[in-house]
Amino acid sequence: MFSCSDIGLACTGKAMPVRKLAKDLIRWYRKHRRPWPWRDNPTPYRVWISEVMLQQTQAKTVIPYYRRFLERFPDVDSLAAASERDILQLWAGLGYYRRARNLHWAAKLIVEKHGEFPRDLKTILELPGVGRYTAGAICSLAFNQEQPVVDGNVRRVISRLEGIQHGETENYFWRRMSEWIPRRHPSDFNQAMMELGATVCLPLHPLCSLCPVEKTCEARRLGIQDQIPAARTRRAVQQSKMVILIFETGSRILLTSAMKV
Ligand code: SF4
Numbered sequence: 001m002f003s004c005s006d007i008g009l010a011c012t013g014k015a016m017p018v019r020k021l022a023k024d025l026i027r028w029y030r031k032h033r034r035p036w037p038w039r040d041n042p043t044p045y046r047v048w049i050s051e052v053m054l055q056q057t058q059a060k061t062v063i064p065y066y067r068r069f070l071e072r073f074p075d076v077d078s079l080a081a082a083s084e085r086d087i088l089q090l091w092a093g094l095g096y097y098r099r100a101r102n103l104h105w106a107a108k109l110i111v112e113k114h115g116e117f118p119r120d121l122k123t124i125l126e127l128p129g130v131g132r133y134t135a136g137a138i139c140s141l142a143f144n145q146e147q148p149v150v151d152g153n154v155r156r157v158i159s160r161l162e163g164i165q166h167g168e169t170e171n172y173f174w175r176r177m178s179e180w181i182p183r184r185h186p187s188d189f190n191q192a193m194m195e196l197g198a199t200v201c202l203p204l205h206p207l208c209s210l211c212p213v214e215k216t217c218e219a220r221r222l223g224i225q226d227q228i229p230a231a232r233t234r235r236a237v238q239q240s241k242m243v244i245l246i247f248e249t250g251s252r253i254l255l256t257s258a259m260k261v
Contacts, residue, residue, distance in 0.1 A: 018179070021216055024216070026188045026192055028196075032195070033191065033192075038050035042141045042142050042187070044119075046070065047138050047141045047142045048103075048130075049103070051133075051134045052102075052134065057095070065093075069091075072086075073087075076110050079104065080110070080111040080112075087104050105129075110127070119143055121136070124138055133150065136148055136150075140181075140190045144185075146186045147186070148178050149177070149190045150177055153196070153197025153198050154173065155173050155229075156201060158193075159229060160218070160225050161213065161217050161219070162219075165228055177190075
C-alpha cells in the first residue's frame with residue numbers, strides 16, 4: 001500500500017469534486033473554444049482526418065490542408081477511391097507522409113470491410129495509423145461515447161489539478177480521465193481538458209486567474225503550479241568521433257566510416 005506522497009500526490013485527503021469539475025469545464029469550453037473548422041459538424045470522418053493531421057502539426061498549419069482535403073475527399077468513399085498520388089499531392093508540405101498512406105489504407109478497409117465508419121473503440125483501434133488517443137477522440141467527439149483522450153495538455157492539467165509532482169504513469173492519466181469523464185457531453189469534457197491545457201493551463205506560467213477550475217486545483221492551492229511538470233534532468237551528452245574516408249575513381253565514389261568513442 002502506498003501513501004499519497006509515495007506516488008507524488010499532494011496529501012490533502014480531498015477527493016476531486018468530479019461533477020463540479022466537469023460542469024465548470026464544459027461551461028467554460030462552450031464559451032471560449034477556438035473556432036477550428038473540424039469542430040463544426042464533427043462526423044467520424046472529419047474528426048479522424050483532423051486528428052491525424054494534428055499529430056505532430058500545429059492547428060494553424062493544419063487548417064488550409066484540412067479544408068483542401070475535405071473539399072477534394074469529402075467522405076471515406078471518395079478517399080478510398082482516390083489514387084495515392086492525388087492524396088500525397090494534397091498532403092505535400094504537411095510532412096510525416098506515412099499518415100497520409102495510412103489514411104488511404106484505412107479508408108479502403110472501412111469501405112471494403114465495414115461499409116461505413118465503425119462505431120466501437122476496438123474496431124477503430126484496428127485501423128492503420130489509429131492509436132488510443134485518435135480512437136478515443138473519434139468515439140467521443142463524433143459518437144459522443146464516454147471514451148477518454150489523453151495528450152500532453154491533458155496530462156499537465158490532471159497533474160496540476162491533483163498536485164502530482166512525480167511518479168505518474170501513462171495508464172494513471174487514462175484511468176483518471178475514465179473516472180472523470182461525464183456520461184453527458186463526454187465530447188465537450190474531453191475537448192475542454194485539452195483546450196484548457198492549450199490556452200490557459202500553459203506549460204510555463206499558467207494563467208490561473210482565468211481558469212474555470214481554479215478553486216478545484218491543488219497545485220494552485222499549494223502555489224506549486226510552476227513546478228508541475230517537474231523539469232526533466234537532461235542526459236549527459238556523449239561525444240564521439242567519426243572518421244569518414246572518401247575514395248573517388250572516375251565517376252564512382254566509395255564512402256566508408258569508422259566510429260571512435
Ligand atoms: Fe492550471 Fe492554474 Fe487552472 Fe490549476 S488553476 S488547472 S494550474 S490554470
